[in-house]
Amino acid sequence: MHSKQDKKPSIIWFQGLTCNGNTHSFLNLENLKNLLDKFEILSHPSLPSTQNFNTVLSCTLECDIFIFEGAYDPLMKRNDTLVSKIVEYYAKSTKHIIALGSCASFGGLFKASAPDRNSGLLFNEQEKSGPLLKYESKVINISGCPIHPEWLAYTLHMIAKGREVEINKLHRPIELYSTLAHHGCTRNEYFEWKVDADDFGEKEGCLYYKQGCRAPMTHSSCNKILWNEVSSKTRVGTPCFGCTEPDFPRQNLFATKTNMSIPEDVPIGIAKRSYLTMAGIAKTFHIKRLEGKLIDYKTAD
Amino acid sequence: MITKQLIDQIEGEASIFFDIKDNVVDFATIAFPHFRGIESILKGKNALDALVITPRVCGICGHAHLMATVRAIEDAYKNAGYPIELSKKITIIREFTLVMEIIQNHFKWIYLTIIPEVAKLNNSTKVQTPLKGAYAASIASKAIAVFAGQWPHSSYMIPGGITADPTNIDLLKAESYVDELISFFEKESIGVSLDAFLSFESCKDFNTLKSDFSYLESSLMNIKMNEKGFAYDRFLVIGTHTFSKPSKLKQTRPFSIDAKYVTTVDTYSPDQASYAKNAQYKNAFYETGPLARAMAGNLKIVKNMHRRFKDSAYTRVMARVFEVATLLEHAKELLSGIDISQKSFLKSVDISKITARGVGVVEAPRGPLLHTVDIKDGLIQEYKIVTPTQFNIGSSTKTNPTPAQKAMMKTTQDEAVFIFRTFDVCSVCTTH
Numbered sequence: 039m040h041s042k043q044d045k046k047p048s049i050i051w052f053q054g055l056t057c058n059g060n061t062h063s064f065l066n067l068e069n070l071k072n073l074l075d076k077f078e079i080l081s082h083p084s085l086p087s088t089q090n091f092n093t094v095l096s097c098t099l100e101c102d103i104f105i106f107e108g109a110y111d112p113l114m115k116r117n118d119t120l121v122s123k124i125v126e127y128y129a130k131s132t133k134h135i136i137a138l139g140s141c142a143s144f145g146g147l148f149k150a151s152a153p154d155r156n157s158g159l160l161f162n163e164q165e166k167s168g169p170l171l172k173y174e175s176k177v178i179n180i181s182g183c184p185i186h187p188e189w190l191a192y193t194l195h196m197i198a199k200g201r202e203v204e205i206n207k208l209h210r211p212i213e214l215y216s217t218l219a220h221h222g223c224t225r226n227e228y229f230e231w232k233v234d235a236d237d238f239g240e241k242e243g244c245l246y247y248k249q250g251c252r253a254p255m256t257h258s259s260c261n262k263i264l265w266n267e268v269s270s271k272t273r274v275g276t277p278c279f280g281c282t283e284p285d286f287p288r289q290n291l292f293a294t295k296t297n298m299s300i301p302e303d304v305p306i307g308i309a310k311r312s313y314l315t316m317a318g319i320a321k322t323f324h325i326k327r328l329e330g331k332l333i334d335y336k337t338a339d
Numbered sequence: 340m341i342t343k344q345l346i347d348q349i350e351g352e353a354s355i356f357f358d359i360k361d362n363v364v365d366f367a368t369i370a371f372p373h374f375r376g377i378e379s380i381l382k383g384k385n386a387l388d389a390l391v392i393t394p395r396v397c398g399i400c401g402h403a404h405l406m407a408t409v410r411a412i413e414d415a416y417k418n419a420g421y422p423i424e425l426s427k428k429i430t431i432i433r434e435f436t437l438v439m440e441i442i443q444n445h446f447k448w449i450y451l452t453i454i455p456e457v458a459k460l461n462n463s464t465k466v467q468t469p470l471k472g473a474y475a476a477s478i479a480s481k482a483i484a485v486f487a488g489q490w491p492h493s494s495y496m497i498p499g500g501i502t503a504d505p506t507n508i509d510l511l512k513a514e515s516y517v518d519e520l521i522s523f524f525e526k527e528s529i530g531v532s533l534d535a536f537l538s539f540e541s542c543k544d545f546n547t548l549k550s551d552f553s554y555l556e557s558s559l560m561n562i563k564m565n566e567k568g569f570a571y572d573r574f575l576v577i578g579t580h581t582f583s584k585p586s587k588l589k590q591t592r593p594f595s596i597d598a599k600y601v602t603t604v605d606t607y608s609p610d611q612a613s614y615a616k617n618a619q620y621k622n623a624f625y626e627t628g629p630l631a632r633a634m635a636g637n638l639k640i641v642k643n644m645h646r647r648f649k650d651s652a653y654t655r656v657m658a659r660v661f662e663v664a665t666l667l668e669h670a671k672e673l674l675s676g677i678d679i680s681q682k683s684f685l686k687s688v689d690i691s692k693i694t695a696r697g698v699g700v701v702e703a704p705r706g707p708l709l710h711t712v713d714i715k716d717g718l719i720q721e722y723k724i725v726t727p728t729q730f731n732i733g734s735s736t737k738t739n740p741t742p743a744q745k746a747m748m749k750t751t752q753d754e755a756v757f758i759f760r761t762f763d764v765c766s767v768c769t770t771h
Contacts (some may be wrong), residue, residue, distance in 0.1 A: 041370065045352060055373060055375055056398075056767070057375075057395050057396060057398045057401070057767055058351065058398030058399060058767055059397075059398035059491045059492055060398070060492050061398055062398040062399050063398070063491055063492075065473040065477065066473075066476070066477040066480050066490075067477070068477070070473055070474075070477075071470050074470075080520070082349055083347070083348065084447070084451050085451070085469065086455070086467065086469055091345065091347040091348075092345065115372070116352065117345045117352070117354070122542065128581075135685075147380070147392065147395050148375055150376075150380045151375045151376045151380065152376075153373070154395045162356060176616050183358055183395065183492060184398070184491055185490055197520045205741065235721065237684055237686055238497055238499075238500065238501075238683075239499075239500050239501060239502060239503070239504050239682065239683030239684025240504055240683070240684075241504045241506075245477065262387055263766055265488060265489030265490075266477070266480050266481045266483070266484035266489060266490060267481065268481050268484040268485055268512070269484045269485060269488045269489065270488055270489065271488040271489060271493070271494075271495075272488075273488060274408070274486060274487060274488035274495055274502055274503035274681075275495070275502035275504060276493070276494055276495050276502040276503075277504050279391055279494070281492075287388070287391060287392065289384060289388065290385045290387075290388065291387065291388050291390075291391050292385075292387045292497070293385075293387075294389075333506065335679075335680060
């Protein structure tokens, strides 16, 4: 039994310049009700809320967790109230600030809507120069375009239990962003033995050499905590676009930038020379199993 | 006097400015305030990057944007002299994931938006179950993810095919998600088997049901939505799919159509800056979306409702619920037609060889979505997006109102706001 003192932590989910992608991704959470039961939702873009939106805008409420989705545009207004005023008010009064998605974390795609003024809450791409510098210690960045619902659920559960969410330099939870998207990719064997994918639409081959895959350079748990509990981009042959990183979206997303046919960016933490030595050796082997079709279906003839 | 009402808990935010006379809406204008400039963000980028950028126009129908982009680029390939022939497998899988996105959209709209709103207007104390909508939508998203890797924001469709090369295991998984959705829909939403529901020919058949659906149906009748919310009784379907037939209808008479007659004009929104443009066909307003698709597809039950209640708010809402049923059945048919031995991707020339214009049209949850891209040496010169909400919910003058403006006239303000929501407003798409 909970005593009266065990008041549920309250949440205001507020949107800046956004596509609603994080909202919709969150609605995919398995056992969504179990999570929601632990909180009081004061305001949310689509879920039942205890306060109406104009009350949120009046800046008279208090909440324990302020979730901000979308890029921060200092000139943007929600129903005639400046977003900058709303963000400042809740940042000051709340205990935890969650910058939800890559736009809120770093500026993301919608930084490009007004590149000179838009940013994330705490970061402007890599640089820590966002509007919430003063409240830095409260900010947790959950980057991703969109976020995986489990990433937010984990963060909220930790807060509800009164446990610390340990974060890294980019203010991202270390339990979610210490691995790379590459970690758990079903094409890893092709990466190890340097077997490229000839083309899209194949089960075979690694997408890192030609198709632009950023998984070895991208911090995320996409191949560990699967999307929709089912799959991931690389598992269906789509290159990782690095959507959790501060430089998302990059250019030429379906091609690997190479210099003299060597990928310009090598896996994080590995010296380019070491990588090239290892890759050179691996390439000298010819492994028949990895060069042919992975599954050899009987043909009709 | 003009009163402003903020509409939230839609996709994004909108404002309606009501001019109330004698307690009913004399006229209303609509503003969509938040501009993101996706079209200009795309300028100068590699055309293939649009496959990653445009799904991010919208969190709820990004897959439709992905398909519009891939169709536009493939059209540009054709116009540049490199036509792309898609295998049947590719076409079916693309259709399947699009259909599942429409289904997830409708489930959310039914449970998170329309049932709670209809309950309010009925002063009903019925316990709300919005999470049913989220649950059903999450199952539909799983079925998408089998082929597309994830939902939202997948980029698995590429010019020439799809990136996935599914196995029988994947097909069976997708089938089981569709089966799960069908049993949820039968048990929780309609209270009768899908087959029986699809065989209904008259609204009177609903009287036998006791379910969320019958609650919605009787509540709409109770607040006389069968006598309100009329738009122009003109419908437009432009996207070509296995589940839709492009045509323009005036009442029930169909005419052939061509996407080239779609134009956009500035909105009339004197009280607040709006970033939405109105979309028209041959300079006239048309209603788009599930009701339009059902009318064009000659769906008996919806034609029956239309005969009795025209394009009222009731018919509009019911057509949307019914589309879930027809699309669930269609999704099963699509899956059974997949031959995994066919190619997933057919290579064509590099995008840098392409200099041409391409147009891609799809039926998104709310109606036709048009993408037009001008490509020079593989780079985007211009990108133009026209969304369904621009057809349905633009803002124009009193003498030439948009479908939503027309539908709100002569109702009370509360009714008008409900009627506005029957169009399933997507502000984020509209202000791309």
